[in-house]
Amino acid sequence: MKSFKPNLYLALIHYPVLNKHGEIIASAVTNLDIHDLARAARTYDVRAVYIVTPLTDQKRLVIQIVEHWTTGMGGVVNPDRKAAMKLISVQDSLESTRADIEAREKMRPVTLVTSARECSEFRTIEELKLQAKDDRPWLLLFGTAWGLADECMLQADHVLKPIYGVNGYNHLSVRSAASIFLDRLAGHP
Amino acid sequence: MKSFKPNLYLALIHYPVLNKHGEIIASAVTNLDIHDLARAARTYDVRAVYIVTPLTDQKRLVIQIVEHWTTGMGGVVNPDRKAAMKLISVQDSLESTRADIEAREKMRPVTLVTSARECSEFRTIEELKLQAKDDRPWLLLFGTAWGLADECMLQADHVLKPIYGVNGYNHLSVRSAASIFLDRLAGHP
Numbered sequence: 069m070k071s072f073k074p075n076l077y078l079a080l081i082h083y084p085v086l087n088k089h090g091e092i093i094a095s096a097v098t099n100l101d102i103h104d105l106a107r108a109a110r111t112y113d114v115r116a117v118y119i120v121t122p123l124t125d126q127k128r129l130v131i132q133i134v135e136h137w138t139t140g141m142g143g144v145v146n147p148d149r150k151a152a153m154k155l156i157s158v159q160d161s162l163e164s165t166r167a168d169i170e171a172r173e174k175m176r177p178v179t180l181v182t183s184a185r186e187c188s189e190f191r192t193i194e195e196l197k198l199q200a201k202d203d204r205p206w207l208l209l210f211g212t213a214w215g216l217a218d219e220c221m222l223q224a225d226h227v228l229k230p231i232y233g234v235n236g237y238n239h240l241s242v243r244s245a246a247s248i249f250l251d252r253l254a255g256h257p
Numbered sequence: 258m259k260s261f262k263p264n265l266y267l268a269l270i271h272y273p274v275l276n277k278h279g280e281i282i283a284s285a286v287t288n289l290d291i292h293d294l295a296r297a298a299r300t301y302d303v304r305a306v307y308i309v310t311p312l313t314d315q316k317r318l319v320i321q322i323v324e325h326w327t328t329g330m331g332g333v334v335n336p337d338r339k340a341a342m343k344l345i346s347v348q349d350s351l352e353s354t355r356a357d358i359e360a361r362e363k364m365r366p367v368t369l370v371t372s373a374r375e376c377s378e379f380r381t382i383e384e385l386k387l388q389a390k391d392d393r394p395w396l397l398l399f400g401t402a403w404g405l406a407d408e409c410m411l412q413a414d415h416v417l418k419p420i421y422g423v424n425g426y427n428h429l430s431v432r433s434a435a436s437i438f439l440d441r442l443a444g445h446p
Contacts, residue, residue: 100289100430100432103430104429104430104432104433107428107429107430107433108429108430108433110422110423110426110428111420111421111422111423111426111427111428111429111433112422112423113422113423148426148428149428151426152428231300231440231444232300233299233300233301233302234299234300234301234302237299237300237337237340238300239296239299239300239337239338239341240296240297240300240436241289241292241293241296241297241432243289243293243430243432243433243436244293244296244297244300244432244433244436245436247429247432247433247434247436247437248436248437248440248444251420251437251440251441252440255420255437
C-alpha cells in the first residue's frame, strides 16, 4: 500500500453539537479530553489540537489549563505532559480552525468527520490514503456530547466509517475514539 | 494470518503501582477510567473489566458508580452505558482477579502486561496470536499512576510492546492505551 502520511490536525468541537434530544447546544469542556487528546496527538505526530468553543469562560478555562502545563509549574514537574499540551490551542469555530490551518500550511485542509451516527457515504482510512492526490493536511473533527450537529457534518469533505464493535455497538468515549483513529491513521508505518 | 480470537479480560490495577518517585502506592480510582474502559471493552467483546484495589472506600466508590449505571437511574436513561458498565467488577488483587477468570473459564488466563516502561523481552500482539497454542483466555493488565510495580510485572506471562510514537514518545493515558491495544487485538477481524 502507498505509504501516505498527511500532516494531521485534530479539532474537538463543543459547538455546534447535539444533546440527547437532538437539540443544538454548546457543551462544557472536559479537562481529561484536553490531556488525553494532547498526549495521543503528541504520540502520533499531530501538528495541533484545537479545542473549539465560542464561550468566553470555557475558552479561558482551556487557556488556564494549558498554561499550567506549558509555561506554569505543571510543565516543570512533568516535561512529557508539557510536550503534549503545547499542541493545544483554542478556536471559536470550525471556520476559524480551518483558517488557522490554512495560514500555517498554505493549503486548505481536507476535513474529515468522525461520527458514531449512521451516514450513507462512509469512507475508510485506507480508501482515503489510497485516493489522496495532493499534500493537503487532514483535519479530523470529533464531537462532544451526543455528537456533531448536521451543519458541522455538512462542512466536511468526508465522513469516516465509525468504529463498530460486536453487534454494532458504537459508543466509545471521544478519548477512546480519537486514540483509535490516530492509531489506525498513523500508528502502523 | 491465523484468525485467533481469545476470550479477553482487562484489569486496571490501582495497587501495587508506582508513584513518580518509583515508590509503591495504591492509587485513587478515576471515574472516567471506569467508563472509558467499560465502553471500549463492550465495543471489542471483552468478557469483564476488573477494577483492582484493596482499599475498602475505593471499592465502595466503584460499586456505587457501577450500580448507578446498571441497576440505578443511569441505566434507565442510558441503556448503552448500562451494557458497558455491566462488564465492570471489583477485585482485591491480581491473584483474586486471575482466580475469578479461572472459575469462569475453567482455565488459567495468559496474563499480558502493558507498560510504557522499557523491558528486554517485549512481545507483539501478532507474535502472541501466531504462537497461541490453546484456548486460554487472555488477561490484559493496565497500571495507573506511574505504572505497575515490578511484583505485578513479574507475575505476567508476557510483556506487550509499548505504543511508541514519534521520537519514542510513549506517554498515552491509560484510557487511550487500553483502547488502542483492544483495537489492535480485536478491531481488525
